[in-house]
Amino acid sequence: MSQTSRFEGRDIARIAVFAAIIIALGLMGPIPGPIGVPITAQTLGVMLAGAVLGWRGAAASVLVVLVLAAIGLPVLSGGKGGLGVFVGPTAGYLVGWVAGAAVVGLIAHAGGRRLEWWRVALANVVGGILVIYAFGIPVQAIVLALPLGETVVASAVFLPGDLVKVVLATVLTVAVHRAYPVGFGAARPRVRTQEPATEEPATVDE
Numbered sequence: 562m563s564q565t566s567r568f569e570g571r572d573i574a575r576i577a578v579f580a581a582i583i584i585a586l587g588l589m590g591p592i593p594g595p596i597g598v599p600i601t602a603q604t605l606g607v608m609l610a611g612a613v614l615g616w617r618g619a620a621a622s623v624l625v626v627l628v629l630a631a632i633g634l635p636v637l638s639g640g641k642g643g644l645g646v647f648v649g650p651t652a653g654y655l656v657g658w659v660a661g662a663a664v665v666g667l668i669a670h671a672g673g674r675r676l677e678w679w680r681v682a683l684a685n686v687v688g689g690i691l692v693i694y695a696f697g698i699p700v701q702a703i704v705l706a707l708p709l710g711e712t713v714v715a716s717a718v719f720l721p722g723d724l725v726k727v728v729l730a731t732v733l734t735v736a737v738h739r740a741y742p743v744g745f746g747a748a749r750p751r752v753r754t755q756e757p758a759t760e761e762p763a764t765v766d767e
């Protein structure tokens with residue numbers, strides 16, 4: 562994202578693209594989880610947004626998805642949407658997506674323009690798993706009136722899939738960064754294009 566305080570046009574385009582990626586991953590459909598929270602591919606999009614866009618763009622992308630969900634569009638896996646999701650057992654996870662995407666971006670881009678694979682992987686584990694669980698599990702326990710310890714143990718079912726997402730998000734982010742070494746996660750330098758040579762107007766000898 563641009564380092565200026567406001568989003569520029571290309572930042573908004575990237576935010577829209579990653580919001581669309583998160584929504585598209587929801588089309589894969591949820592795998593029902595043990596206690597009211599599904600396994601979803603959408604967290605792959607949350608990790609990718611953080612690692613590719615950086616914290617501000619990633620948080621904005623996830624917020625766009627959540628606003629669309631709040632106004633009732635079926636943008637969450639299984640075609641869910643509406644204000645009800647923000648008071649259900651997945652509410653904490655959804656809020657955690659915003660914080661998690663931002664933390665992924667902060668850690669992945671902490672080394673500046675060099676995007677080392679190990680830092681991206683670490684970012685995806687911390688932001689894409691730990692932070693999201695830290696928001697999601699306590700809210701899930703409260704909404705379902707379950708003991709916290711039992712909810713933590715039940716949530717271990719998400720770990721294998723989330724670790725696969727960490728690997729995929731890391732490989733894809735490193736590949737994107739290699740293809741676009743400058744311009745993702747940082748301001749793209751302005752390239753001056755050469756002005757086309759203007760032709761002399763034709764003159765007619767009298």
Ligand SMILES: O=C(O)CCCC[C@@H]1SC[C@@H]2NC(=O)N[C@@H]21
Pocket residue numbers: 598599600601602604637638641646651654655693694697719722723
């Ligand atoms: O569709 C929703 O309402 C949100 C689902 C949240 C699912 C959480 S996110 C972290 C963990 N990993 C998964 O695959 N599922 C849960």
